[in-house]
Amino acid sequence: MPTATQSLSHTSVADLTASVLRGDYGDDPAQLHAVGAFWVRQSTQFPGTDTKYRNYYLVLRVESGFGGCCVERDQLDSVIAEELSGRSVAELLRDERTPVRIAALDAYLSLVRPHREAARAQVFMLPHGTPLQRAKARDQAIASLLRIEPGMRVGLIGVVNPLVDAIRAHGGICLPCDFNMQRTADGTEVAKDMAPVLAQADLVIATGMTLSNGSFDEILAATRARNIPLIVYAQTGSAIVPRFLGDGVAAVSAEPFPFSQFSADPTPIHLYRAEGFVAGDARVAA
Template structure:
């Protein structure tokens, strides 16, 4: 799949105001939102809805079961999603968070709450549908596996993977492993919850060796919820290698780092593709000059 390169994030917004300076990390982005750099004061916005979702997927003919746990917040017309580990939050949180101001949630001691609130706020003030730098791709009507394959082929096609290129995959989904290998890449998988990929490749838990060896890194947005996103961002910046993020978690957060450590993003806002068989959009971002993985570095 060939995708047109996106333009860089514009230095001036459509309302004539200057765009905020690219953040150094997630904490800096959060502080900028709390200052009002991105739009309305978050003190005046509230989470009108809070949802807790438990979901599992197992594709026919496989013995791998993916278990997902989501915290979703609604702020006016914006939704923010954060996938968490099984015991990271109690489901009762969905009953506690509605009615609270976004500013309060952005200061919450729990990382997933802050991430969901930040994502909801940014999805409201920076909706993907208004992003000139994003290409919309409609996932086709079909089975879960058909839709997952279409999504993961698009992710792997965001940057050109050269044969023999070592691709660090932080957050393993087997169709994405296959998509990387189909382009001739050598997949270096890392995940907390899997021991081997479907083709038998060992999956490591420690991402540091993967980050040290990879020529290109593909990471899930769930790295936001476990706190490793900033570490990944620092590593790829220091090494000068490209980073692709496939984001259900933080789909509105990660594009804020485009061209500043993140080379490309597959952003999939709530409701996520696995909740429907009908065509649904993903929003594909690429930084200027990021069509080739080596050039993007």
């Protein structure tokens, strides 16, 4: 049985889930239960802007582990939080609803492979501060994983405007893709179809929400086939994505629950880099 310092190779999220159900990660998921289920509906709008971010989360607690999955507005009914507690992790991993499976897998892996025990993870503390200060620090942490050369085409699947700015500041060409955005803050048109982005990009940055909408496997397969780096910034699936590190994923900014927007106190982000992957400077000014 692999230890926390050993890794298994997986072709997809479904393959990882099957591995967990076989017991490859230790604790039997049939003997663990979701003792808590939460539905969170949250919005953010910073002063002086007209952009309102709307987020919807399913969060499951399994013993000391939490698993989070951000979903689209109508993807799940909020009553789900009243239904899922008490069910075994094994049952939840077989649920027909993708976000339920992702939240359960994330909770299980956060329990058996906690970030604090990961040799490759660098702890990056977000400072105490306002929502905007903490959001900027978080985006800077993600940007620290990037090494963008002038003229490099960077696919951004799940648009975060500070990352658009960071890509351009380094001379990169941003190829933004998002289901819920028409244009970036600087007016760049945002694509709905990620296939052309994946075909053109020299490097791809994706959000963990690609797990909840089922597109993560397609992105992973495309970047593997083209042998280009994939960097993931993950609230959703923060314990899942590191399982693909060095096997299609070059770097991860993993932010476990409770997420930065739910606290003003210092909270950790865990930065992972695959062996041999060189990125930028991970320091953040206080």
